[in-house]
Amino acid sequence: MTAGGIASREARAAARQRLSVLTDSTSVNATTLADELAGVTGLLDRETGLRRVLTDASKPGEAKAELAGRVLGGQVGGETVDLVSGMVRSRWSASRDLVDAVEELADLADLTAAEQAGVLDRVEDELFRFGRIVVSSPELRTTLASRDAEAAQTTAKVELVRRLLGGRAEEVTVRLVVRLVERPRGRSLEGGLEDLSRLAAERRDRSVAVVTTAVPLSDAQQRRLGAALTRLYGREIRLNLDVDPSVLGGIAVRIGDEVIEGTLAGRLEEVNRRLD
Known part of the structure; x- marks a missing residue:
């Protein structure tokens, strides 16, 4: 893209x-x-x-x-x-x-x-959440990412998206996902959704950090991580949070192509030490 x-x-x-x-x-x-x-x-x-x-x-x-x-x-x-x-x-x-x-x-x-319309925050969050759903459901990903260009198959994929998101997401979110499913143009569905989330973040002049942890972060930990990353990158960083038990008690933070990994306590303390 x-x-x-x-x-x-x-x-x-x-x-x-x-x-x-x-x-x-x-x-x-x-x-x-x-x-x-x-x-x-x-x-x-x-x-x-x-x-x-x-x-x-x-x-x-x-x-x-x-x-x-x-x-x-x-x-x-x-x-x-x-x-x-x-x-x-x-x-x-x-x-x-x-x-x-x-x-x-x-x-x-x-x-x-x-x-x-005042709904950009919700659209950004909905795109991210739908991307997580796709990643966690191989069957759904296979269905929506099918390369079958037959009109009937494309129509079926669009109808599936509308069933999944209709009434639960903003119409703009539905439009963006439908367009991606209709015309993937060689992209993976996950990659296309990440691109859309990035564009939404840029529209608000900030970056998105995809934060994966083994257990949910507390509000205090979220504030601490957000503040540390904002200071580190010199611009507002929005946290998109995901829980994956395979992280084994650690944390992985991805901002664009950059990935920061480490234990939750240790890495946060290290970031703060670097910024003090």
């Missing part, structure tokens, strides 16, 4: 900034924007030739933007056309990076809608 290469990283950052400016406007419906960007993701994912033309560094940016406008005009709103046109003016390291970036914008637009 994450675009790679220097050119793609710069283009993706610029696209995210344009999306942020756009969704700051109260006249823009973030949910509609998310739907339309998801549709563009599907189009570019299917049409290999089109995405190659739109990311061809030898072609002028304005010519590519004009082509994008012709292809998308009448199918999506002007805001979506403008966003995608701006993206194809940029340079991309690989054509697939453009698709990944459009998909990310769709997810960010939905998360923006959640923030505007």
Whole structure:
């Protein structure tokens, strides 16, 4: 899901900034924007030739933007056309990076809608909890992660997600998970859910620490760990807590690709000593 290469990283950052400016406007419906960007993701994912033309560094940016406008005009709103046109003016390291970036914008637009509705915290927590359910249920994971592209099979997976989450989770959460199940695009279900949780955390300008312990942490331990990690990383850290008896009395903390492991008491004391 994450675009790679220097050119793609710069283009993706610029696209995210344009999306942020756009969704700051109260006249823009973030949910509609998310739907339309998801549709563009599907189009570019299917049409290999089109995405190659739109990311061809030898072609002028304005010519590519004009082509994008012709292809998308009448199918999506002007805001979506403008966003995608701006993206194809940029340079991309690989054509697939453009698709990944459009998909990310769709997810960010939905998360923006959640923030505007005051439910972003709940959506973030629901994504994490559903990810834990998937990990703990091999049968469910196998069913939802099936590579069968038949329409009937995809419909069945979507209906299963709606049965599991409908009425128990925010509609934004359901939309994000359904989209992931419908179009995994080579990702594992767990990986896709982790990406969504990360984006939700970034939306609140903080990081997520996945904390796995053999027994539940007390409120005092949670506060101590959260404070220590916040001081260590220099930004607010949200704790997503998981209990796994196989940790054998210890604790494992994962923030992005970094994993901190050690005994609960010893590691917390070590972190605090380093920060005193």
